[in-house]
Amino acid sequence: MTNKNNTAENIHKTNVTPLDDTPDWTFDLLGQYQHEIARVADFYRLDTYTNQIEVITAEQMMDAYASVGMPIGYSHWTFGKKFIQTEQNYKRGQMGLAYEIVINSSPCISYLMEENTLTMQALVMAHACYGHNSFFKGNYLFKSWTDASSIIDYLLFAKNYIAQCEQKYGISEVESTLDACHALMSHGVDRYKRPQKISLDEELKRQSERAEYLQSQVNALWRTVPKKEQQENEKKYKFPSEPQENILYFIEKNAPLLQPWQREIVRIVRKISQYFYPQKQTQVMNEGWACFWHYTILNHLYDEGLVTDKFMLEFLHSHTNVVAQPEYNSKYYSGINPYALGFNMFIDIRRICEHPTEEDKEYFPEIAGSNWLDTLHFAMENFKDESFISQYLSPKLIRDFKLFHIHDDSDNNYVEIGAIHNEQGYKKVRHNLANQYNLSNIEVNIQIVDANVDGDRALTLRYTPHNGVELGNSKDEVLKHLYYLWHFDVKIIQEDSSGEDKVIACCPQKKADD
Amino acid sequence: MTNFIDRRLNSKNKSTVNRQRFLRRYKNQIKKSVSDAINKRGVTDIDSGESIVIPNRDLSEPTFHQGDGGIKDKVHPGNDQFSTGDKIPRPPKQQGQGAGQGDASDSGEGEDDFTFSISKEEYLNLLFEDLELPNLEKNQLDKLIEYKTVRSGFCAEGVASNIDIVKSLQGSIARRIAMTSSKRKQLKVLEQELLALINDKHDNIQQKRDLVAQIETLKEKIAKVPFIDTFDLRFRNYAKQAVPTSKAVMFCLMDVSGSMDQATKEMAKRFYILLYLFLSRTYKNIDVVYIRHHTQAKEVDEHEFFYSQETGGTIASSALELMNDIISDRYNDNQWNIYGAQASDGDNWADDSPRCQQILEQHILPKSRYFSYIEITQRAHQTLWKHYQQVEESHTNFAMQHIKTVDDIYPVFRKFFKKHTQSAA
Numbered sequence: 001m002t003n004k005n006n007t008a009e010n011i012h013k014t015n016v017t018p019l020d021d022t023p024d025w026t027f028d029l030l031g032q033y034q035h036e037i038a039r040v041a042d043f044y045r046l047d048t049y050t051n052q053i054e055v056i057t058a059e060q061m062m063d064a065y066a067s068v069g070m071p072i073g074y075s076h077w078t079f080g081k082k083f084i085q086t087e088q089n090y091k092r093g094q095m096g097l098a099y100e101i102v103i104n105s106s107p108c109i110s111y112l113m114e115e116n117t118l119t120m121q122a123l124v125m126a127h128a129c130y131g132h133n134s135f136f137k138g139n140y141l142f143k144s145w146t147d148a149s150s151i152i153d154y155l156l157f158a159k160n161y162i163a164q165c166e167q168k169y170g171i172s173e174v175e176s177t178l179d180a181c182h183a184l185m186s187h188g189v190d191r192y193k194r195p196q197k198i199s200l201d202e203e204l205k206r207q208s209e210r211a212e213y214l215q216s217q218v219n220a221l222w223r224t225v226p227k228k229e230q231q232e233n234e235k236k237y238k239f240p241s242e243p244q245e246n247i248l249y250f251i252e253k254n255a256p257l258l259q260p261w262q263r264e265i266v267r268i269v270r271k272i273s274q275y276f277y278p279q280k281q282t283q284v285m286n287e288g289w290a291c292f293w294h295y296t297i298l299n300h301l302y303d304e305g306l307v308t309d310k311f312m313l314e315f316l317h318s319h320t321n322v323v324a325q326p327e328y329n330s331k332y333y334s335g336i337n338p339y340a341l342g343f344n345m346f347i348d349i350r351r352i353c354e355h356p357t358e359e360d361k362e363y364f365p366e367i368a369g370s371n372w373l374d375t376l377h378f379a380m381e382n383f384k385d386e387s388f389i390s391q392y393l394s395p396k397l398i399r400d401f402k403l404f405h406i407h408d409d410s411d412n413n414y415v416e417i418g419a420i421h422n423e424q425g426y427k428k429v430r431h432n433l434a435n436q437y438n439l440s441n442i443e444v445n446i447q448i449v450d451a452n453v454d455g456d457r458a459l460t461l462r463y464t465p466h467n468g469v470e471l472g473n474s475k476d477e478v479l480k481h482l483y484y485l486w487h488f489d490v491k492i493i494q495e496d497s498s499g500e501d502k503v504i505a506c507c508p509q510k511k512a513d514d
Numbered sequence: 515m516t517n518f519i520d521r522r523l524n525s526k527n528k529s530t531v532n533r534q535r536f537l538r539r540y541k542n543q544i545k546k547s548v549s550d551a552i553n554k555r556g557v558t559d560i561d562s563g564e565s566i567v568i569p570n571r572d573l574s575e576p577t578f579h580q581g582d583g584g585i586k587d588k589v590h591p592g593n594d595q596f597s598t599g600d601k602i603p604r605p606p607k608q609q610g611q612g613a614g615q616g617d618a619s620d621s622g623e624g625e626d627d628f629t630f631s632i633s634k635e636e637y638l639n640l641l642f643e644d645l646e647l648p649n650l651e652k653n654q655l656d657k658l659i660e661y662k663t664v665r666s667g668f669c670a671e672g673v674a675s676n677i678d679i680v681k682s683l684q685g686s687i688a689r690r691i692a693m694t695s696s697k698r699k700q701l702k703v704l705e706q707e708l709l710a711l712i713n714d715k716h717d718n719i720q721q722k723r724d725l726v727a728q729i730e731t732l733k734e735k736i737a738k739v740p741f742i743d744t745f746d747l748r749f750r751n752y753a754k755q756a757v758p759t760s761k762a763v764m765f766c767l768m769d770v771s772g773s774m775d776q777a778t779k780e781m782a783k784r785f786y787i788l789l790y791l792f793l794s795r796t797y798k799n800i801d802v803v804y805i806r807h808h809t810q811a812k813e814v815d816e817h818e819f820f821y822s823q824e825t826g827g828t829i830a831s832s833a834l835e836l837m838n839d840i841i842s843d844r845y846n847d848n849q850w851n852i853y854g855a856q857a858s859d860g861d862n863w864a865d866d867s868p869r870c871q872q873i874l875e876q877h878i879l880p881k882s883r884y885f886s887y888i889e890i891t892q893r894a895h896q897t898l899w900k901h902y903q904q905v906e907e908s909h910t911n912f913a914m915q916h917i918k919t920v921d922d923i924y925p926v927f928r929k930f931f932k933k934h935t936q937s938a939a
Contacts, residue, residue, distance in 0.1 A: 027518055034516050051516040060521065063529050073532075078575060080536030083529040084630045107517070114522055129516070175539070183576050327592020336591060404593035408586040408604070417600040420593050433589040444578045468584030477576035 016304060021311040025118040033122045036306055037130060040297045044373060046134040049148060050107040053129060057114050062086045064101050064111055070272070071103055072155040074162040076178050102128035104136040104279070106148035119314040122307075126297045131290025138381045139285070141278035151275060157207075158268040165261050177262050180481035181248065181269035186443055188248030188270035189277045207264065243447040243462065247482070248273070250448050256457060257487040266485070281384040281439055288342015289380050291323055295343070325401065336433075341401075345388070348397050349376060359395055390434035395426045405432045410468075441466055446492065458489040463504065465494065471504065479507040537636065543568045544632070548640045549924050564637040568628045642792050645931040647884070661754040672749025685746035693739045701732045762797035762883075763845045764790060767833045767856040771808040772825040774859050778890045781920055782857035783820050785888055788927045789855055797851065803840060807833035809863075813840065830862045830898060831869040838877045847881035854878065854885040860896045867897040871905055879909050886930050887914040 019032055034053070041048070056064070066083035067073035103109040110128040112121050136142050166174045181188070244250045248270040252263050279286065298315055301307045307315075325340035326332040349367070352360045353375050356368035367375045379392060398421045405418040405428060418432065419425030435441055450460040459482070463471050475492060482490050491506035537544060547566045596602075632640070668681055708725045711718045766786050768779070793800050804819035805811055811832035814822075837854065845852060862870070879885060887902055889895065895916075905912050915926040 027520070030518060034518075038516065052519060053516060054519045054521045056521045056524075060524070066529055066532065075531045075535055077532065077535035077539040080529060080532030080534070081573060081628075083532060084536065085628070088630055111521075171535075171538075175535070179575070184578075186577060325591055327594070328590035329592065329594070333590075333592075336589070401591040402593040403589050403591055404596050406588050406590065408588065410583045410585070413604060414601040415604050417596045417598055417602070418587065420596055420598055422598070425598060429589055432587045435587065436589055442580070444580055446578055465584060466580070467586065469586065470581040470583045472579040472581035474574070474576035475578060478578055481576070 018308045021308045023117045040300045041130040048133040051129040052107040052109045074159045100124040100128045102132045105151045108133040126294035127290045131293040135289045180484045183478045183481040185273045188273040245447045284338040284342040284385045287339045291343035292346035385437035393430045461492045463494045475505045483507040646933045666753040668748045669751040676749045681748035686742045762851040763801040765854040769858040770806040770824045771828040811836040828861045829866045834873040852882040856887045859891045860889045862898040864897045867901040871901040890917045
């Protein structure tokens with residue numbers, strides 16, 4: 001199979017009647033386009049989950065937005081707020097709605113918006129149903145972290161469970177718990193630990209037993225800490241024995257006074273956070289891959305004569321908008337567009353494979369001249385944004401984007417150009433761009449270092465700054481939420497310049513006693 | 515394998531619950547916004563919702579995120595002028611938040627307010643939350659005076675226009691069957707006998723003749739049973755049912771003497787509008803009667819009520835008298851829920867105030883659900899206030915409040931209609 005040289009150039013136009021290109025879509029036409037797209041996708045070996053394509057209205061799209069793409073979300077005010085925000089922005093014309101939303105599940109659910117033209121629907125199908133879908137199924141992060149077949153069930157379980165809790169314990173209690181969990185959501189993820197293959201199915205079954213069991217464990221744990229005998233060891237005894245990065249996990253397992261249902265809610269938020277974590281890590285790749293394939297598939301159809309010039313012009317218009325990269329001094333500039341970067345990188349990898357230059361051979365000896373489809377699949381399956389960029393960003397692309405690196409040290413009153421798109425700068429630019437997508441640099445490094453189980457049960461977190469960046473000023477608020485879950489004193493320490501630990505935030509604030 | 519699903523017909527407003535949660539969560543801020551807005555609102559604008567403003571920082575959800583300081587390395591596209599090693603003054607903030615920063619840092623900067631609209635329904639709910647119409651329960655049960663005609667089965671007598679054809683014909687069929695069945699049985703027997711005789715070998719002429727005659731008479735008798743009889747007729751029956759009356763009339767009384775300037779009237783108007791909105795939540799149809807007075811009272815239309823200028827002295831009792839006349843004239847207190855609201859700057863001809871008290875106590879208050887008096891003035895209270903105070907002490911359906919500035923209106927309104935938790939006892 002690997003020898004198959006699948007290039008669009010090899011395909012000659014035959015006498016085929018092109019598909020209808022009226023602007024208004026019908027389910028029949030969608031079916032025809034879908035059929036052709038599926039055929040081409042298969043030709044390029046895109047392995048996908050079964051597609052479930054749902055046609056929705058703009059309002060439903062805003063709903064989907066508000067629930068962060070979860071098809072079934074539990075009720076919480078923050079989703080209401082997001083909906084109102086989206087609606088306001090949409091009504092004021094400040095933003096268009098996304099053409100599609102796709103959900104990493106099996107079957108893979110994609111939403112098509114009713115208002116789209118036929119061309120847009122075709123683009124979206126190629127993009128979401130075959131691009132994103134195959135990425136979800138193929139990329140190692142998704143494979144190891146998420147279980148597409150059970151996510152919908154889990155979300156449904158979560159929704160019902162939380163609704164039940166609201167009835168039993170009151171909306172306000174549940175809301176406070178959820179607020180606290182949301183504040184710590186991005187710290188509910190295992191970053192460094194490799195996960196075991198998770199099976200949400202099984203966990204569901206064991207859920208209620210686990211809740212009771214855990215509660216009994218925790219209570220017992222606290223009660224049975226021997227007092228007299230261990231007094232000598234007290235200094236040495238350290239819990240947790242190693243710093244814990246997954247704060248929500250630690251809370252779920254160890255918070256002394258949490259109700260069983262609250263533990264389950266912590267768990268739900270943690271699970272959902274974990275489920276979305278790979279999407280955060282592969283933004284550029286995921287979008288790039290999807291853009292690459294909608295572009296390639298629809299061009300393939302064009303080469304076969306199945307779609308008309310009119311169709312292609314509309315398609316290219318949308319496509320160009322999506323992958324546009326404004327320059328740093330443009331008023332539209334808001335950072336690097338992941339669609340643009342990802343799309344161009346995949347296109348560039350294909351170019352390196354098919355038409356390598358001397359420079360490419362020097363930079364990418366192992367892929368220059370290789371089978372492009374194999375190389376692309378390999379890249380999609382085995383990387384995340386950070387490693388993908390440091391592996392595949394070519395000098396040519398750096399030149400095309402005219403990338404430059406700015407070094408901003410707050411000790412100086414100027415910023416310095418660290419590197420530009422020249423021979424000396426390529427590697428530095430690439431290195432820094434890759435780092436920019438390294439979540440461990442972006443998200444703060446804050447870990448639980450001590451829970452004083454023998455004493456006042458105070459919880460200590462350590463903030464380790466990256467490159468000397470301070471912790472943002474909402475830390476006190478977050479700490480209140482953490483205190484709500486832990487019920488005993490919590491504080492954050494940070495090593496200051498002289499090497500001593502200093503408390504940078506604590507809750508309750510010093511004066512209060514409890 | 516691909517499935518298409520048309521979800522467009524699925525229930526809309528999936529976010530409604532979340533929206534309500536949001537409103538619930540920010541109730542205090544929203545309420546503040548609502549009561550701020552009521553004073554800014556165009557007074558004629560009573561049918562729209564309201565735009566709610568909440569400071570963004572109140573809404574932000576805190577997360578641990580990176581703050582200032584330290585070393586930041588960023589890569590940007592589109593280099594047009596820089597070379598390695600260039601030192602540029604640090605650009606102003608907000609610039610260069612690289613992609614990938616994601617939603618990690620939306621707090622801090624961006625102090626824009628969060629503005630959104632609530633519907634009229636939501637607006638009124640918030641506006642009148644915890645308020646109730648006083649004395650509503652007590653009086654309403656006594657006065658189930660209005661009747662509604664409702665269908666109630668059928669009866670044997672009635673006017674022709676109420677005949678129910680189907681029921682009547684059903685009765686007719688039943689009667690005819692009942693009256694003819696024995697004869698039909700007989701007829702059947704006779705006819706069979708006749709048939710037997712005809713088939714008989716013998717002539718049996720006489721017997722045949724008898725039988726034929728008997729059959730004839732029977733047939734005649736059957737035919738004589740009338741197709742329809744007065745006995746069959748059924749008429750639709752109607753009954754009167756008492757329904758709680760849901761009509762309300764609101765009397766707006768205002769002093770328009772020279773001392774009332776336009777600003778004072780505006781304040782009164784805002785109060786009336788609040789009252790109107792509030793009543794409209796309980797009653798479907800509300801009549802509004804505008805009575806303005808100086809030394810004489812006159813019923814006027816809305817525009818004249820609020821905008822025409824008069825001068826002269828003040829005799830408040832004239833308005834109360836007119837109100838009383840109009841009530842006896844047009845608004846029978848058995849059928850109408852009567853609400854009165856009087857606004858004045860407190861000026862009144864001193865000898866007239868006892869008379870006002872008397873009219874209120876003897877005529878108006880017994881018929882009214884509620885009568886409120888607001889005095890809009892910066893000065894000391896005069897005789898009218900004192901006499902009204904006596905009324906207030908002895909009557910539960912009378913209330914009075916003092917308004918100094920526009921900001922007082924909504925709080926005063928709330929005071930009037932505050933839910934009395936003890937009122938049930």
